[in-house]
Amino acid sequence: MTDLIDIQAAVTAGKGADFKLEQLKIRAPKNNEVLVKIVATGMCHTDLIVRDQYYPVPLPAVLGHEGAGVITAIGDAVKDLAVGDHVVLSYGYCGSCKQCNSGNPAYCVDFFGRNFSGADPQGHNAICRHNHEAVHDHFFAQSSFATYALSLENNAVKVDKNVPLELLGPLGCGIQTGAGAVMNTLKVNPASSFVTFGAGAVGLSALLAAKICGATTIIAVDIVESRLELAKELGATHVINSKETDPVEAIKEITQGGVAFALESTGRTEILKQGIDALGILGKIAIVGAPPLGTLAQFDVNDLLLGGKTIVGVVEGSSVPKTFIPELVTLYQKGLFPFDKLVKFYDFADMNQAALDSQNGITLKPIIRIANSN
Structure with a gap:
């Protein structure tokens, strides 16, 4: 060299x-x-x-x-x-x-x-x-x-x-992944419902993005109370401690049947199944959590089929960094992100x-x- x-x-x-x-x-x-x-x-x-x-x-x-x-x-x-x-x-x-x-x-x-x-x-x-x-x-x-x-x-x-x-x-990476999964992949629409399974940095970035997109029912699921309190501060309308409450039942009750959009950021397959189960008809879940290579997950195929549900993997928020990162900076400057x-x-x-x-x-x-x- x-x-x-x-x-x-x-x-x-x-x-x-x-x-x-x-x-x-x-x-x-x-x-x-x-x-x-x-x-x-x-x-x-x-x-x-x-x-x-x-x-x-x-x-x-x-x-x-x-x-x-x-x-x-x-x-x-x-x-x-x-x-x-x-x-x-x-x-x-x-x-x-x-x-x-x-x-x-x-x-x-x-x-x-x-x-x-x-x-x-x-x-x-x-x-x-x-x-x-x-x-x-x-x-x-x-x-x-x-x-x-x-x-x-x-x-x-x-x-x-x-x-x-x-x-x-x-x-x-992390903030772009959460926000982009909502804005670019799920394309959360106004007056819709959204849940993040995991209220870490990626999940809460997604929550912020869902609020920007106009979702009116915004749910955060986690097991750490301090994260759930922050989620409420950032715009969550509902929070669920999954150690204390069955999140699938709670989400279906809150949304009267199932959530329209979901994000799974924990990388745990049992949480992914909960996310799929919590979707309503034509609901869509984005997977951003990464388990070890070769990890397999299970779900009810007929539930997916009859509900018209969508599971989509997301890398880096499906973003084009040259345009998306400056957009996030502008949203931050305006106090929206x-x-x-x-x-x-x-x-x-x-x-x-x-x-x-x-x-x-x-x-x-x-x-x-x-x-x-x-």
Whole structure:
């Protein structure tokens, strides 16, 4: 490697291992790449399940995929971004396959490879130790648990400099996933009913989006009372503690027969079945929760058939980040999408505490402060 830049990064050494801060090096950007000084990075459930090897990303690796920062250098093929731009980093996609060309980059034919392979599409790494030993990277085309990250121009989204940059990273994945599942996939309509199974950051982002879409019956299901209280503050008309109440029965009573739209974000198959059972006639449920690869689920086929119900998987909120993330920023600026109520900030050195707090339900959306944006 030439033109190496010193960075500090959180390395995941092996399955279930703590994040460990290390001094590493990253190469300069080339072609359509941008180098971003990371201000802050959201910690997502996907970072933790990859650490725990639900998905077979090779380790050791630098994870992190909700980065926000300032461009400090660009490759010679970059056209629409410049040094000094504030950007949110989102998921990787090829930009040339049938799905990408039809406006569906979240379903890129090379999505898994570009986001979970631990290297670039050619199998190369950009990060190494000081002895030039490569460290797996390019996680979601960014690996942003680091002071600097390389991204492609197509997944670096320019944002308004008047909005606090340290807040915006989660728009690149978790917040975009919940809001997009409602707005882009389910297309929740005015005066309809909506339920989120799971009132974490993704579920509550979906709740906020359902309110924006005009749903008038908005239900949150969880087992953590503090999350249900926050759901009410954010616009839920009803909350259900599923440890105390059968959610399917409660939802059918609230909606007089079944809910029109549902979101499942827990990744638990028994909760997915509850979501399907709670749907009304022609109801639709979006699945965003990710269990280990190979997980199978069960449901009553005739219930699905006779009810005309729809089950749809959703990646990244079916969003086009270049347009959807700025739209979410505008909604936030207008006070309609207060996702800042979901976050808690941690210092870079406290990443493992952030992960523990997230797993224990104490923090909905940790954001790791990595550098100052000035």
